[in-house]
Amino acid sequence: MSALAESAAAELGDPRLPRLVLRLAGPAVVGISAHSLQMVANALFVAGLGPAAVASVALVQSMTLAVAALGYGIGIGTASVVSRALGRGDGRAAGEAAALGLALTLPAGALALALLLPDVEAALRLFGAPASVVATARAYAPLAVIATAVMLVHIVGGFIARAEASARFSMTVMVGAFGLNILLDALFILGWGWGIEGAGWATLVSQAAAAAAYALYFRTGSGLRLRLCLRRAAGIVREILAVGASASAAALLAALSLVLLIRAAAAEGEAAVAALGLALRILDFGMLPVLGLCSGAEAVLGFAHGAGDRARLDRALRLVLAMAAAYALAWSTVAILCARQLLAPLAPDAATLALAVRASNAIETAFPLWAVAAVVLTRFQATGAAHRAAALSFAPQGCALPALLLALVPAWGFEGVVASRALADAAACLLALLLLAAGRRRDA
Structure with missing residues (x-):
């Protein structure tokens, strides 16, 4: 095993x-x-451009989530294989998995560009964009898609760095990239008057800088020694994809759920679409620290599983569950009590603000339940429990949410849209606990 x-x-x-x-x-x-803060800062800059611009960013975000889903799947699958290999004391296998994970970003990015760039307007309409929003987003969407394809290197590189216990480097790159994004937003949108197109250029430049940082990190030997072994490549790729498929499915279904929610909200008008986007942006601000906790914990869980230390795995899971639940309860309480104060700077007008407050309060009630499900999903992914991870990824957003939208929106309108999201998160928590209990009985 290498010194690193x-x-x-x-x-x-x-x-x-x-x-x-x-x-x-x-x-x-x-x-x-830092990513969350960048998203909020971006919303502040875009809010001055009007409701159509706010709705455009929300819709394009749902489209780029589908691209980022590929990176999250590859990154989580690679991190799982790397951390378990380190737990077994196999540094060579860890380096091979890291190299293959990074290599997979190339076909994934190319596929995303091939599917979305030839006709961005058709893609926007598919994602539920009204005609006025398509016109506004035309200049922003292609840049955002290219930036997200470049971001795949940033995403996968970050998962690998955290899996090899280099979390500080990953943090430095993320904070630097998203800080640069904020500065460029201010320069391009406010300073140079590029409007919503400036937001796209800011994202593209900052993500290119992050990708360059990871290229330098691995090239100089600061990270795991990357190596390709063609003889073992197929098996490692299958292992990465077996775990990563559920993570990609979860992210893709999150993008699909956002599409379904926006399409349902669009029936209530442009203000409803903008309001839903703002409420989900505040939710994202709360979600990202939980995702960060899960991302850091994945290496601990995977290493314990690879080392065959079941007691350590269980202790780590209980600890992370307690931390995530405590934070989520605190955040949801603050978000509900201070919803108007949090959303007012982002809302372009009073009507949008009123709708956004109602949406945020409903969605935030289920946030602690989502946090529990997120930790359990991380446990399944870290230990290579691909089938349980796939079930937990698919059922809530792929089955529960569409059924709830069909049942609740015709009767409740906009309230039915946001209630569907909250109830889907509750269903995810229940399923996570059931799968965890079933797995423990099976492994006993």
Whole structure:
């Protein structure tokens, strides 16, 4: 095993679990929260351009989530294989998995560009954009799609860095990239008057800088020694995709659920679409720290599983569940009590603000339940429990949400849209606990 792999294994084997989880998750939380702050800052800049611009950003975000889903799947699958290999003491296999994970970003990015760029307007209409929003988003959407394809290197590189216990480097890249994005938003939108197109250029430049940082990181030997072994490549790729497919499915279904929600809200008008987008943006601000916690914890869970230490795996899971639930309860309380204050700076007018407050309050009630489901899903992904991860990824957003929208929207209108999202999160939590209990009985 290389010196770097030995160092990573020694760190991931630290017996002080709370300290280890915080040391790995802390930088991930900071970095991913920087993404959240960047999204809020972007919304502040775009809010001055009118409701159509706000709705455009919300719709394009749903489209680019489908692209980012590919990166999350590859990244989570690669991190699972890397951390379990380090747990077994196999540094060579960890380096091979890291190299293949990064290589997979090339066909994934090319596929996304081939599907979306030839006719961006048709893609926007498919995602539920009204005609006025399509016209506004025309200049922004292609840049956002290209930026998200470039972001795949950033996403996968970050998962690999955290899996090898280099969470601080991952944090540095994320904070730097999203900080640069904010600065460029201010320059391009306010300083140079490029409007919504400026937001697209800011995202593209900042993500290109992040991808360059990871290229330098691995090229200089600061990370795992990347190596390709054609003889073992097919097996490693299958292992990455077996775990990553559920993660990609979860992210794709999140994008699909956003499409379904926006299409349902569009029946209520442009203000309803903008309001839903703002409510979900505030929700994202709360969600991203939980995702950061899960991202940091994945390495701990995967390493324990790879080492065959079931007691350590269970202790780590209980610890992360407690941390996620406590934070989520605190955040949802603040978000509900301060909804108007949080949303007012982002809303272009009073009517949109009123709708956004109603939507946010309904969605935030189920946030702690979503947090529990997210941690359990991370446990399944980290340990290679692909079937359970796939079931938990698909059922809530793929089955429950469409059924709830069909049942509730005709009777309740906009309230039915937001209630459907909250109830789908509750269904995810229930299913997660059932699958976890069934898995424990099977493994006993």
